[in-house]
Amino acid sequence: MPELPEVETTRRGIEPHLLDRKIKRVIVRDRRLRWPVSSRLAKEATGSRVHSVRRRAKYLLIGTDTGTIIIHLGMSGSLRILPSSTPAEKHDHFDLVIENNLVLRLRDPRRFGAVLWTGKDPLKHKRLAGLGPEPLTDQFNSNTIHKQASGRILPVKTFIMTAKIVVGVGNIYASEALFRAGIHPETATGKISKQRLGRLVMAIKSVLSQAIEQGGTTLKDFTRSDGKPGYFSQSLNVYGREGKNCYQCGGIIRKLMIGQRSTFYCPRCQR
DNA sequence: AGTGCGGCCTGTCCGC
DNA sequence: TGCGGACAGGCCGCAC
Numbered sequence: 001m002p003e004l005p006e007v008e009t010t011r012r013g014i015e016p017h018l019l020d021r022k023i024k025r026v027i028v029r030d031r032r033l034r035w036p037v038s039s040r041l042a043k044e045a046t047g048s049r050v051h052s053v054r055r056r057a058k059y060l061l062i063g064t065d066t067g068t069i070i071i072h073l074g075m076s077g078s079l080r081i082l083p084s085s086t087p088a089e090k091h092d093h094f095d096l097v098i099e100n101n102l103v104l105r106l107r108d109p110r111r112f113g114a115v116l117w118t119g120k121d122p123l124k125h126k127r128l129a130g131l132g133p134e135p136l137t138d139q140f141n142s143n144t145i146h147k148q149a150s151g152r153i154l155p156v157k158t159f160i161m162t163a164k165i166v167v168g169v170g171n172i173y174a175s176e177a178l179f180r181a182g183i184h185p186e187t188a189t190g191k192i193s194k195q196r197l198g199r200l201v202m203a204i205k206s207v208l209s210q211a212i213e214q215g216g217t218t219l220k221d222f223t224r225s226d227g228k229p230g231y232f233s234q235s236l237n238v239y240g241r242e243g244k245n246c247y248q249c250g251g252i253i254r255k256l257m258i259g260q261r262s263t264f265y266c267p268r269c270q271r
Numbered sequence: 272a273g274t275g276c277g278g279c280c281t282g283t284c285c286g287c
Numbered sequence: 288t289g290c291g292g293a294c295a296g297g298c299c300g301c302a303c
Contacts, residue, residue: 003297034279034298058297075296076281091281110280112297127298154274163298171296260276261296 002073004168005208007058009215010079015053017081017102022049027095029088034074034114041117045069056123057131057167067119074112080105132164135204140166142198149189149197156192157185158259169204172239175264177203179238184270185263238264
């Protein structure tokens with residue numbers, strides 16, 4: 001269940017091992033991911049050199065001379081850098097064998113993840129073309145969000161989890177950001193004042209950037225990590241805390257379902 | 272167009 | 288101890 005901070009931490013972890021290295025071999029053990037792994041990938045990526053490791057939303061973009069490998073970790077995916085002699089285990093579906101006898105290995109038990117290939121501009125790829133702004137850029141701000149919120153009746157939690165509005169806000173950080181902003185998750189989006197939407201924008205930025213910062217502390221262990229970034233030690237204020245006391249007011253944290261997703265909030269701090 | 276929801280997938284946990 | 292069912296959730300795609 002990597003959210004954006006975990007994906008960014010992964011990007012930073014793998015980048016130094018991949019940059020300017022040649023892809024010696026592509027191993028696809030199971031092509032049955034979210035979408036079938038294209039056979040073109042191995043043909044066209046083998047022998048090419050990595051020139052960039054970028055991120056767009058929760059997609060990792062490994063740019064090479066001949067095209068781009070687009071990786072999504074889905075719910076249960078993780079990437080590790082390992083000695084290429086390391087035996088693959090169950091759920092290790094995909095390898096990029098690179099120079100220096102290293103391998104970038106994708107493990108994904110639930111296979112919600114994806115490995116795509118494109119020879120063109122990856123940002124124009126079908127999966128990426130329609131995405132909204134990155135949350136940590138100025139493109140995501142109270143002006144644009146206020147316009148998009150106008151007249152909308154859907155719960156604000158669903159709104160901020162919509163990729164057209166802003167990318168990278170998953171179920172956990174959606175609850176956390178709404179707590180920080182003091183907004184009840186079921187509030188109809190169009191009924192929230194511009195000022196409060198501005199608070200929400202800032203809350204999303206701060207919760208995500210703090211999580212990325214915390215991820216940095218685990219980064220040094222990346223190559224020998226167990227591949228489970230987890231949810232860093234960042235203290236979650238509401239997520240998973242149903243029935244416990246709110247750190248802010250002492251009230252009881254509640255859980256409800258919004259769009260078939262569990263949602264946690266403090267009824268006293270969030271209105 | 273906006274909204275709501277089913278489906279994909281497997282490991283883990285719970286109750287019987 | 289074994290087993291079935293619920294749950295976790297990102298994101299697509301369908302139906303209204």
